[in-house]
Amino acid sequence: MDSIRTQEEVASLYQRHVDMVYQICLVLLKNVPDAEDAVQTVFRKVMEYNKPFRDPGHEKAWLIVTARNECKNQLSHWWRTRRESEEVLNTLAWEQPRDGELWELILKLPEKYRMVLYLHYYQGYTAQETAQLMGKNPSTVRTWLVQARRKLKEVLEVKQYG
Secondary structure, three states, X not given: OOOOOOHHHHHHHHHHHHHHHHHHHHXXXXXXXXXXXXXHHHHHHHHHOOOOOOOHHHHHHHHHXXXXXXXHHHHXXXXXXXXXXXXXXXXXXXXXXXXXXXXXXXXXXXXXHHHHHHHHHHOOOOHHHHHHHHOXXXXXHHHHHHHHHHHHHHHHHHHHHO
C-alpha cells in the first residue's frame, strides 16, 4: 500500500504527537521498552495509512485509538508471558511528567482509570470525547473519572496522614 504522506509530513506528525503517543503507551504497558516498541509501530502505521486526516482533531484521535489498540495487541501477545519480569523492566529510567509523584500514583491504578485520567487531564479531552476514543459510553467514562479521582484522593490522604 503506497503512502500519500511524504517523509516531511510524517516527520512533522511525529514531532507534534510523539510525546502523547509515548505517554499513552507507557500508561497502558507500564514499561519503557514496550512503550517504545508500541510507539514505533504506531508511527509505522501512520506511514501505511493511506487516507488523509480530516483535521488536527481527527489526526490526534486516530493516533490515540491506534496507540491504544497496539498496546492491547501487545498485552495479549504470547511472548509477554515468556520474558523478563516487569520489576526488571521498570528499573529502566524514563522522563516523567512534571507532576511525578501524582503520575506514579496514576500508573498504579487499573488501566481503565489510567486511560481516562490521561486523556481527560493530560490531553484535555472531555468525558464525551474520551468515551468516543475509548469506545465506551460517556456515563461510564464519567463514572470512571469519579472513581479514579476518589482512589487517588484516598491514596494521597493515606500518604499525608498515614
